[in-house]
Amino acid sequence: MENLRIPGPTPLPDEVLRAMSKQMINHRGVEFGQILNEVTAKLKQLFQTKGDIFLLTGSGTGGLEAAIVNTLSPGDKVLSVSVGAFGERFAAIAQQFGAEVIPLAFEWGKAADADTVRRALHTEPEVKAVLVTHNETSTGVTNDLASISLVVKEFDKLLLVDAISGLGSINLPVDEWHCDVTVTGSQKGWMAPPGLAMVSISEEAWRAQAKAKMPRFYWDFAKAKSYSERGQTPWTPAITTVFALSVSLEMMLAEGLPNIIARHVRLGKAARDGVESLGLSLFAEESHPSNTVTAVAASDGLDTRKMLKILREEHEVVLAGGQQSLDGKIFRIGHLGWVSEDDIKTVISALKVVLPQAGFRSAS
Numbered sequence: 361m362e363n364l365r366i367p368g369p370t371p372l373p374d375e376v377l378r379a380m381s382k383q384m385i386n387h388r389g390v391e392f393g394q395i396l397n398e399v400t401a402k403l404k405q406l407f408q409t410k411g412d413i414f415l416l417t418g419s420g421t422g423g424l425e426a427a428i429v430n431t432l433s434p435g436d437k438v439l440s441v442s443v444g445a446f447g448e449r450f451a452a453i454a455q456q457f458g459a460e461v462i463p464l465a466f467e468w469g470k471a472a473d474a475d476t477v478r479r480a481l482h483t484e485p486e487v488k489a490v491l492v493t494h495n496e497t498s499t500g501v502t503n504d505l506a507s508i509s510l511v512v513k514e515f516d517k518l519l520l521v522d523a524i525s526g527l528g529s530i531n532l533p534v535d536e537w538h539c540d541v542t543v544t545g546s547q548k549g550w551m552a553p554p555g556l557a558m559v560s561i562s563e564e565a566w567r568a569q570a571k572a573k574m575p576r577f578y579w580d581f582a583k584a585k586s587y588s589e590r591g592q593t594p595w596t597p598a599i600t601t602v603f604a605l606s607v608s609l610e611m612m613l614a615e616g617l618p619n620i621i622a623r624h625v626r627l628g629k630a631a632r633d634g635v636e637s638l639g640l641s642l643f644a645e646e647s648h649p650s651n652t653v654t655a656v657a658a659s660d661g662l663d664t665r666k667m668l669k670i671l672r673e674e675h676e677v678v679l680a681g682g683q684q685s686l687d688g689k690i691f692r693i694g695h696l697g698w699v700s701e702d703d704i705k706t707v708i709s710a711l712k713v714v715l716p717q718a719g720f721r722s723a724s
C-alpha cells in the first residue's frame with residue numbers, strides 16, 4: 361500500500377473506508393438529522409467550544425471564504441498576519457471581497473510575533489478583524505495562537521483563524537483562546553476524506569454576522585443555522601464524507617483529545633529527529649515547529665523533484681514538495697491524522713536510501 365505522507369488528504373482507517381461504502385440516505389430525513397447532530401456534538405468536544413459548529417460542503421478554502429463574507433463588509437480594514445502561502449490565500453480572499461487588507465507578513469519559515477501584532481494594531485486602530493493561520497502547512501510552522509489571541513482581544517478585534525491543518529491534532533481550545541471563527545477541513549487531521557469544511561462561530565462573530573454586508577449565498581451562516589436547528593444543511597451535503605466523519609470522530613474520542621495531541625507531539629519530534637539524523641536541516645524555525653507537517657530544506661545538492669519521484673516510484677512513499685516560491689527549495693512530510701511513529705520510521709528509512717540518489721551530499 362502507498363504511504364501517503366502529504367499534509368492532506370491523508371490515509372483512512374478501514375472502519376472509515378467501510379462507512380464510505382454505505383448506501384445514500386435522504387438528507388432531509390430523520391436518520392441524516394441524527395447523524396448530523398451527533399457529528400456536530402462530537403466536533404464541539406474536539407474544537408473545545410460551546411459555540412455553533414457547521415459542516416459546510418466544500419474544501420477548507422470554502423470555509424475561509426465563509427469566515428470572511430459572514431463577518432465583514434466591503435471597506436472594512438483587516439490585519440492579515442501571514443507566515444506563508446496559506447496566510448496569503450486568506451488575505452487574498454478578504455481582498456477579493458473588498459476588505460482593505462493591511463498585510464503583516466513574516467519571513468517564511470518564521471512564526472508570527474505577538475508584539476509585532478500589538479504594534480500593528482496600535483498603528484491601525486480601525487482594524488475590524490485579524491486573520492491568522494494557526495498551523496502554516498506551507499512552511500511547517502505553528503504560530504503561538506494563544507499569545508496572538510491575547511493581543512487581538514486586548515484590542516477587542518474579531519479573530520478569524522485558519523486552523524485547517526492543525527485542529528484535531530494540535531491543541532487549539534477555541535473558546536479559551538477566543539477564536540471567533542475557526543476553520544478546518546475534513547481531509548486534514550480528521551481521518552476523513554475531502555468534502556467538508558467545519559467551522560465554529562462565537563457569539564461575537566454572530567454579532568458581526570448580523571451587520572456584515574459582503575455578498576454571500578452558499579456560505580451564509582444564518583442559513584446554516586436555521587437549517588441545523590432542523591438537523592439539516594441548507595444545500596445537499598457531502599453525505600459520504602459525513603458518514604466517514606461520524607466514524608472517525610468516534611475513533612478520535614475513543615483515543616481522547618489529550619492522547620491525540622500527545623501522539624502528534626511524538627510524530628513531529630520523530631519526523632524532525634529523523635530528517636536531522638540524515639544530515640538534513642529543518643526549514644521552520646526551531647522554536648515553532650509544526651507537529652502535523654515537517655518542512656525540510658533542500659540543501660547540499662538535493663534535487664527535491666528527483667527525490668520525490670524516486671520515493672514514489674521505488675518506495676511507494678509520497679511526500680509533498682514546496683509551494684510557490686518554495687518549489688524545489690523544500691519538501692514536506694505530512695504526519696497528521698491516522699499516523700503512527702512506525703509510519704515516520706518508514707519514511708526516514710526510504711529517505712536514507714533515496715537522498716544520495718537525488719544528489720544529496722551529506723556531511724555526516
Ligand SMILES: *Cc1c(COP(=O)(O)O)cnc(C)c1O
Pocket residue numbers: 367368419420421422446493495496497522523524525545
Ligand atoms: C490545506 C490547507 C488549506 C486549504 O484547504 P483546501 O481544503 O485545500 O481548500 C488552507 N489553509 C491551510 C493551513 C491548509 O493546510
